[in-house]
Amino acid sequence: MRQDKPLEARLKAKAAEIGFADCGIARTDAAPAAGARLREWLAEGRHGSMIWMEERAHQRESPASLWPEVRSVIALGMSYAPASDPLALAGEGEVGRISVYAQGGDYHDVIKRRLKELARWLVGVAPGADVKVFVDTAPVMEKPLSEAAGLGWQGKHSNLVSRDHGSWLFLGAIYTTLELAPDEAGRDLCGSCSACQSACPTDAFPAPYRLDARRCISYLTIEHKGPIPLEFRAAMGNRIYGCDDCLAVCPWNKFAASAQANLAFAPRAELTAPGLADLLALDDAGFREVFSGSPIKRIGRDRMVRNCLIAAGNSGSMALIGPVRALLDDPDAVVREAAEWALARLSA
Template structure:
């Protein structure tokens, strides 16, 4: 096969399958990743995400996870929103869900497409071995995507693409093939600090550094138990994740929602859910509402805890009844959040 022909065919096939971006990096193309990861962990900025520590040796470099890997195929699938993610910032009785979680579970969608592309690659290059990863494995998707030319890690540490802005789900295919790598993407953040200044909880101690313990996405999704009081007001009406640092990035003006994969189209009931309805959910109701959504993994108790924080920030006396009903909830964090919310709400 002519040099570069397989790589070109691979990218054409990736686009046919639904990937908006595809690039190739050598398996050893992000040498500073291990050093940055070790420093981040040593500073405790991963919070309670213990799996980051336990599998750090796998995460530091691709060969740490699979010694035979020679190339990494980095892929991105767009979920660019059609509406402003910040539009409901002042809608106190509405819960805000991060754009990525308003549609189908990206893990399922992307893994199917990755497997399809991997099967094609093995067919095109007999003898090649491959492994596919999307989010749940100890893979540093963002540095690898940067090395593969998909974009660069912005000051908020998320990937930014010239074409797709901040709205890319990332996946990776590790392969034993020696593929021609793409040029790494240069950073073009310049002096812009919009993402840092937009953060309601000051989760960025410095450019390109994130303290997960202060991040609303971490607090509402990964953090178990009561949310520290110092962050509760800053959470506002966000009940699952946070898009603020992404939404304000100037590069998003180039991210057309028409390029977004239809599998991630938002479900109507998740675009502007009423807090009163969510506060009334029991376990069965939670599973029914969030079936097929990445939200389902946090469980009913954590979601209701988040909704109580949002209710406490709402200033709405209409939410007093639903909040009071949770003062005797079996879950400690839910009871704690209910008491906090009642202390903040007007008597009505």
């Protein structure tokens, strides 16, 4: 790589070589409204039981709040655009629907490894620079920062939308003490489109660009630990981990090429259309074996079986009555309640 090129250009070329679909640079103060929006969202209670959002809110408000020495933010995106229609299994009652991002390897591990590789390169070409790498488990406002760095814009579904990659981008960030030239911020191109708002089965968007996590199927199936509120159960259909609906209907996806060349995100056959009967039969050891290396492993067996029981209750399949009935005496109270509900639905 030619050394006479600006560092920013060499950085972006290296990011592409490593496997990132996009790379941009933002000033640390480039998303000044993000902190105020976060405080308002938390005050309204729209984060539900995600107490960790509250506890580290002060660090999320700006990059300098987390690391005072930071001078530039390098925002990175890695595409996970699916090769097939994420909504194709909507009518298949005896199988569960798993969100596209969770059908392959754990993206946290993949992205952090690539971020560290890029950060090592940066320190190697800019001796004296300090860096910190972050994926979405850290208190970092990666979506507004990625918009500020020009990767795209936060769409009406509140996720990042890219002109080139649609709604299918994993995001990561590198904070650095280097003073790098910032890129032009992304421009909102949603226009009058409201496809993502209309697609949401639980009306989780009180207004465009605003998400109430307490109504979101992704939150309910992944973050929420107790019984699923009755008002949302029918709307969940056969979704057992996450929900792709608002992302899948985004018109900008037509420009997104499939990311299956990235083998780390290639869907595992057993996770593309898993049979509910098989999942309902899992004990803890079986769950850990099936979901080894998957982000799904984080929610544990009980929460996954709870989700599968809701899907079974929505299925109308008499073949699932036996597997559901077997869970009426499960050690977990939440699983037992979900089994009672599912059996009542199937027996009605």
